[in-house]
Structure formats: structure tokens, C-alpha cells
Amino acid sequence: MVNKFSIKNLDMYYGDFQALINVNMEILDKEITALIGPSGCGKSTFLRTLNRMNDLIEGVRVEGEILLDGENIYKDIDVTKLRTRIGMVFQKPNPFPMSVYDNVAYGPRAHGIKKKAELDEIVEKSLRRAAIWDEVKDRIKKNALSLSGGQQQRICIARALAVDPEVLLMDEPTSALDPISTLKVEDLAEELKKDITIIIVTHNMQQAARISDKTAFFLNGELIEFDETDIIFSVPKDKRTEDYITGRFG
Amino acid sequence: MKKKINFKEGLIYGIIGVATLFTIGILVFILGFIFSKGLPHLDSHFLTSQFDSTSAYVDVKLSEGTENPLGLILGEMTLKEKGSIEKQVIVVKDIEKTSLAESAVNNKGQNLAISKNDIINRIEGENVEGKSVDEVNQILNSINADKVTLRITKQGGGIFPMLMTTLMMIGLALLFSVPIGVLAAIYLVEYAKPGRFVNLVRFATESLAGIPSIIYGLFGMILFVMTLNFGYSLLAGALTLSIILLPVIIRQTEESLKAVPDSYREASFGLGANKIYTISRVIIPTAMPGIVVAIILSIGRIVGESAALLLTAGTAAKIPSSLFESGSTLTVKAYTLAKEEANIELASAIGSVIIIIILILNALSKLLSRKITKI
Structure with missing residues (x-):
């Protein structure tokens, strides 16, 4: 196993407010890492630091290093290139108000792929990888907003996969979905793990226990504990982790 | 209690x-x-005729082998002139298919088609005013040539020039104001960092929206008509209108851009798309119905504007043949008719047309607004 991400002494500020405090973390390639913690603990903020999504917010300041395959993502890699290497799936399904095809082809088109045959191939491959090809292959020209929430979320995953990312960041991807759709997305994550690294923020402890290899527990901007999922959920070293996973707070 | x-x-x-x-x-x-x-x-004649009546001499060839070689079916009409003098004239009621009246030529050799409702004043130089149809037909039948020279009067009283001027004004004013307004709105919503400058721009657009149009008219008259020497012209009018429209377009477009969910921007940036790609492929298409509403509202404003145009585009009741010619829109004509000619009937007829146009535009924008809220 090799390190995909190395996070060293990461501090992050929203103006005067420090949202992340001295986070150190090594994320391995082709694993699922779950980030858990109560609301406002900084786990989503941390996730959004990894593909520089926080750049869009006014007054954000990042200190420390985040290395992707040894390269500093704030210095060595162009941000658009970085975001093609690191895909992102959001909490609420957010397909564009256009056809399923155009949604999935959006990323490749943004990076200059114009040939229809090539796009067709990418779209089909991405939809198959997101395990939704069979459901939408007859409605590929229909507006993606006409699909169900669970299908929309998998379209968004297909859209992220279309640019062939090495890492997929998932920000509570199932919190707006019904249980069956949730299971489908979880199965999909485990399937995708064969090729790519997945980092998932979740509020659902069972979900973290079910699908992740490693789990990180955040509290008030600090990384409290980061270990094998089995260990975190059976014999956590920190009292605060134990309190959280046994439901005593959060 | x-x-x-x-x-x-x-x-x-x-x-x-x-x-x-x-x-x-x-x-x-x-x-x-x-x-x-x-x-x-309101009838087709009103909508398609010139405003002023025009007279001309035309030569009409006679078609051979038909019962009525000229092919015009004539009727009598009483014409009211100023000072309530009435006179009886001969008018073209209908034109037979065999007639060559459509290819009549005037004395400059240009084509000038005779159409329905044209008045015939003279035939081969002979005044026919006050004569009956039978008498006129006798005169026509006695002509023994392959063509006949008529003096005809095309009846005015129509609003076709004003309709055309209004359309030209709409097209031209939108051409200037829509690109500038939409781009400014994109800058304000997507690029500008909130702060003093943006607040200043917003304050400026809001103030501009509240200024009465006569002020814009005065400004347009001094800048475009006099200083830039455009004269009372289509161009001066359209440029003045563009300035009036800018706040409308900027604010409406801003609102529709703000209504585009941030999740679309995040999704697009998350895929590594750059800002311009995101704006042109996701944000503008999503905001399009709102931008169209802005354009429709602008058209309504152009149709309804009178004061500013009176001072910049003038009041000529003809279709401007170039950007530098004067022309009056429907509203301006309604104003001058009521104010200067005291012709309330005609002003009301134009008013009806304007009201119908405004009602249609309002219905259209309601329809599109409903489409926006569906997103």
C-alpha cells in the first residue's frame, strides 16, 4: 500500500475562526476512509480542503501541507487539474438541469473532448461504473432532474467518474437518500474501491462501520483518532471517540 | 363588546x-x-397603411381580351376633409386577377402597385372627383390605348410606419443594452467580491432605475442629438432607450443568476471546469428564462416610452430609412395625435394597439416566470 494523501500540520481558518487545528493524516491508496464526528466538527471542511473547494469561499486561509502522491496541492498542482484527479460527490444530489448524457459528458467536454464517439464511450463506461446504466440507458437524453433522488446521486457519481479521478470525495452522499438507494451507493463505493481512493464524510456510524477500511474521528476541528475501522468501533483509544460512537453525544 | x-x-x-x-x-x-x-x-387597413396619404401619377397597362381591361372594380366613397367639407371620390373596391394594376409604374419608372382603397383622382388628366362610378367606367371604356395614366391617392390614416419604427427601436435598443446589461450582471454576481464597489454599482443601477425618463430624454437630446450631431434619429432614440433599459436588465438578470443554486457551481468547479465554462454552460442556460423575462420587460418599457423618445427620436410619421432619420413609435404618435392634432379617436386606436401588445408581453413574462420557479 502507498500513501495517496499525506496531510501535515494542516490548519485552516475562516477569517478569524480556526476550523481545522493541526491535522496530520496519511490516507492510503485504494481504501475507503470514513470521516465521522458531530456537526460542525470540521470533517466536511477537511474534505473540501482536499480538492481546494474551500478556495471559493471568501476569507479562507490554509496552512500546512497536503501532498497528493507527494505533490503539494496548493503549490505544485493547477487547481483545475487537481479537481479532475479528485472527484467530488455532494450531500444533495446536484445534477445539472440538462440530459443524463450531457451531465455525464460535462467534465470531459470541459476538458476539451469533442468527438461524439469518444464521449459516447465515456458516458456509457461511467454510467456502468456507477451501476446505473441499466436503469437509464433508455432515457439517456431525458432531463436528469426527472430521475429519483437515488438515481440522481448515482448520475452525479457517474459524472464525477467521467473525468477518471484517482480519488473520490463523498460529502454525506446518502444523507438525502432512502435506505435502498443508500445501500446501492454503499455497494457502489465498495466496488469503486478496487480502482480509486474514496474519502467519505458520514453522519451514519453504521455506514462508516459497514464500508470503510479506516475511520477518522473529528471533534471541534481536531483529528482525535484515526485508525482501522474495526479498532475505532471496538476498542477506541480515546474516551471522546468512545463517547461519540456509543451515542453519548453528537 | x-x-x-x-x-x-x-x-x-x-x-x-x-x-x-x-x-x-x-x-x-x-x-x-x-x-x-x-x-x-382597428382593421387591416389601419395596421398596414401609411400614416400620411400620398398621391402619384401611375401608368397601368391594360390586359387584353378581358371584359374589364383595367381590372379595377370601383366604388364611391365620401371623404371628410378638414373643416368638415365632404367630397365624393372614386375608390378601388377590388382588383381582378387579370388586372395589371399590381405592376403599375409611376412617372419615375418605379413600381407603384395600385391596391384596394386607393382613390382615383384623375384619369388621363381628367378630374373624376364628384363623378359617379358609371360615369368613370364610361370614361375608362372610351380609352383606346394599351395603357392608361391615372392619378391615384394612397389613403393614409394607418399606423404601419409607427409599428415598423417601434419594432426597429426595440431591436436596436435591445442590441445595445442586452449584451452590456447581461455582462454587467454576470460581473456583479459571479466575479465581483462583495464590498464597496459592488454596493456602489448596485446603488448606481437602482438610482438610474428611479430617474424619470424625461431626464434621460434631455440627456439624450444634449449628448446624442446635439453634441454627437445624430439629429432627431432612430439611433439617438435607441441609445437613449438603452441607457433607460440597463438598470432593468441588470437587476432582473442579477436576480435570475442569484437564483441558480450554488450546488451547480460547486458541481462544475468540482469537475475541474473553469469559471468561464461554468458560466457559459451551466449558469447562463439555467438563468435563461430570467434573462428572457428581462428582455420582455425591456420591450414593454420601449413600447411604453414617450418622453425620452419625443426628445431624441422625433415625431416623423414615416419609416426611417436609415439610423440617422427620425421616426416616431406608437406611443409617441399617440401623444402627438392627442396633444397636437386633438385626434382622440386615432390616439385611442393606437392606444388599443399598445395595450394589446403590453398585455401579450405581460402574459409571456408570467408564463416564463412560472418556468423559472419550476427549477
């Missing part, structure tokens, strides 16, 4: 009801007044 409250409520309810009825009553009264005066004038 209970009764007192009921009385109070009843009184307030009554006042509210009266106020509402008053509002509706005024609207119905205005529409009724304008339509009752104006609608009888």
Missing part, C-alpha cells in the same frame, strides 16, 4: 372592498374608454 368588534371589522372590510373595487373599476373604465374609442378603427 362583541358587536362593536364586528362593526369595526365590518367597516374595515368594507373600506378594503371599496378600495379594491375602485382599483378594478378604474382599470375597467380606462380599458373600456380606450377600446370603445379605438377598436372600431
Whole structure:
């Protein structure tokens, strides 16, 4: 196993407010890492630091290093290139108000792929990888907003996969979905793990226990504990982790 | 005690009801007044004819082998002139298919088709005013040549030039203001960092929106008509209108851009798309219905504008043949008709046309707004 991400002494500020405090973390390639913690603990903020999504917010300041395959993502890699290497799936399904095809082809088109045959191939491959090809292959020209929430979320995953990312960041991807759709997305994550690294923020402890290899527990901007999922959920070293996973707070 | 409250409520309810009825009553009264005066004038002739009547000598070839070689079916008409003098004239009621009247030529050799409702004043130099149809037909039948020279008068009283000028004004003003307004709105929503400058721009656009149009008219007259020497012209009018429209377009476009969910921007940036790609492929298409509403509202504003155009585009009742010629829109003509010629009937007829156009535009924008809220 090799390190995909190395996070060293990461501090992050929203103006005067420090949202992340001295986070150190090594994320391995082709694993699922779950980030858990109560609301406002900084786990989503941390996730959004990894593909520089926080750049869009006014007054954000990042200190420390985040290395992707040894390269500093704030210095060595162009941000658009970085975001093609690191895909992102959001909490609420957010397909564009256009056809399923155009949604999935959006990323490749943004990076200059114009040939229809090539796009067709990418779209089909991405939809198959997101395990939704069979459901939408007859409605590929229909507006993606006409699909169900669970299908929309998998379209968004297909859209992220279309640019062939090495890492997929998932920000509570199932919190707006019904249980069956949730299971489908979880199965999909485990399937995708064969090729790519997945980092998932979740509020659902069972979900973290079910699908992740490693789990990180955040509290008030600090990384409290980061270990094998089995260990975190059976014999956590920190009292605060134990309190959280046994439901005593959060 | 209970009764007192009921009385109070009843009184307030009554006042509210009266106020509402008053509002509706005024609207119905205005529409009724304008339509009752104006609608009888509305016909195809009114919409397609020139405003001023024009006279010309034309040569018409006679078609051979037909019963009526000229092919014109004539009728009598009483014409009211100024000072309530009436005179009887010969008018073209219909044109037979065999007639060559469509390819009549005037004395400069240009084509000048005879059409329905044209008045025939002279035939081969002979005045036919006051003659009966039978007499005129006798004159025509006695002609023994392959062509006949007529003096015809194309009846005016139509609003075709104003309709065309209004359309040209709409096209030209939108051409200037839509690109500038939409780009400015994109800058304000997507690029500008919130702060003093943006607040200043917003304050400026809001103030511009509140200034009465006569002020813009004065400004346009001094800048475009006089300083830049465009004269009273289509161009000066359209440029002045563009300035009036800018705040409307900027604010409406801003609102529709703000209504695009941030999750679309995040999704696009998350895929590594850059800002321009995101704006052109996701944000503008999503905001499009709102931008179209901005354009429709602008058209409404152009159709309704009178003061600013009076001072910049002038009042000529003809289709401007170049950007630097004067032309009056429907609204300006309604104004001058009522004010300078005291022709309330014709002004009301134009008013009816304007009201119908505005109603259609409002319905269109309502329809599109509903589409926006669906997103």
C-alpha cells in the first residue's frame, strides 16, 4: 500500500475562526476512509480542503501541507487539474438541469473532448461504473432532474467518474437518500474501491462501520483518532471517540 | 363588546372592498374608454397603411381580351376633409386577377402597385372627383390605348410606419443594452467580491432605475442629438432607450443568476471546469428564462416610452430609412395625435394597439416566470 494523501500540520481558518487545528493524516491508496464526528466538527471542511473547494469561499486561509502522491496541492498542482484527479460527490444530489448524457459528458467536454464517439464511450463506461446504466440507458437524453433522488446521486457519481479521478470525495452522499438507494451507493463505493481512493464524510456510524477500511474521528476541528475501522468501533483509544460512537453525544 | 368588534371589522372590510373595487373599476373604465374609442378603427387597413396619404401619377397597362381591361372594380366613397367639407371620390373596391394594376409604374419608372382603397383622382388628366362610378367606367371604356395614366391617392390614416419604427427601436435598443446589461450582471454576481464597489454599482443601477425618463430624454437630446450631431434619429432614440433599459436588465438578470443554486457551481468547479465554462454552460442556460423575462420587460418599457423618445427620436410619421432619420413609435404618435392634432379617436386606436401588445408581453413574462420557479 502507498500513501495517496499525506496531510501535515494542516490548519485552516475562516477569517478569524480556526476550523481545522493541526491535522496530520496519511490516507492510503485504494481504501475507503470514513470521516465521522458531530456537526460542525470540521470533517466536511477537511474534505473540501482536499480538492481546494474551500478556495471559493471568501476569507479562507490554509496552512500546512497536503501532498497528493507527494505533490503539494496548493503549490505544485493547477487547481483545475487537481479537481479532475479528485472527484467530488455532494450531500444533495446536484445534477445539472440538462440530459443524463450531457451531465455525464460535462467534465470531459470541459476538458476539451469533442468527438461524439469518444464521449459516447465515456458516458456509457461511467454510467456502468456507477451501476446505473441499466436503469437509464433508455432515457439517456431525458432531463436528469426527472430521475429519483437515488438515481440522481448515482448520475452525479457517474459524472464525477467521467473525468477518471484517482480519488473520490463523498460529502454525506446518502444523507438525502432512502435506505435502498443508500445501500446501492454503499455497494457502489465498495466496488469503486478496487480502482480509486474514496474519502467519505458520514453522519451514519453504521455506514462508516459497514464500508470503510479506516475511520477518522473529528471533534471541534481536531483529528482525535484515526485508525482501522474495526479498532475505532471496538476498542477506541480515546474516551471522546468512545463517547461519540456509543451515542453519548453528537 | 362583541358587536362593536364586528362593526369595526365590518367597516374595515368594507373600506378594503371599496378600495379594491375602485382599483378594478378604474382599470375597467380606462380599458373600456380606450377600446370603445379605438377598436372600431382597428382593421387591416389601419395596421398596414401609411400614416400620411400620398398621391402619384401611375401608368397601368391594360390586359387584353378581358371584359374589364383595367381590372379595377370601383366604388364611391365620401371623404371628410378638414373643416368638415365632404367630397365624393372614386375608390378601388377590388382588383381582378387579370388586372395589371399590381405592376403599375409611376412617372419615375418605379413600381407603384395600385391596391384596394386607393382613390382615383384623375384619369388621363381628367378630374373624376364628384363623378359617379358609371360615369368613370364610361370614361375608362372610351380609352383606346394599351395603357392608361391615372392619378391615384394612397389613403393614409394607418399606423404601419409607427409599428415598423417601434419594432426597429426595440431591436436596436435591445442590441445595445442586452449584451452590456447581461455582462454587467454576470460581473456583479459571479466575479465581483462583495464590498464597496459592488454596493456602489448596485446603488448606481437602482438610482438610474428611479430617474424619470424625461431626464434621460434631455440627456439624450444634449449628448446624442446635439453634441454627437445624430439629429432627431432612430439611433439617438435607441441609445437613449438603452441607457433607460440597463438598470432593468441588470437587476432582473442579477436576480435570475442569484437564483441558480450554488450546488451547480460547486458541481462544475468540482469537475475541474473553469469559471468561464461554468458560466457559459451551466449558469447562463439555467438563468435563461430570467434573462428572457428581462428582455420582455425591456420591450414593454420601449413600447411604453414617450418622453425620452419625443426628445431624441422625433415625431416623423414615416419609416426611417436609415439610423440617422427620425421616426416616431406608437406611443409617441399617440401623444402627438392627442396633444397636437386633438385626434382622440386615432390616439385611442393606437392606444388599443399598445395595450394589446403590453398585455401579450405581460402574459409571456408570467408564463416564463412560472418556468423559472419550476427549477
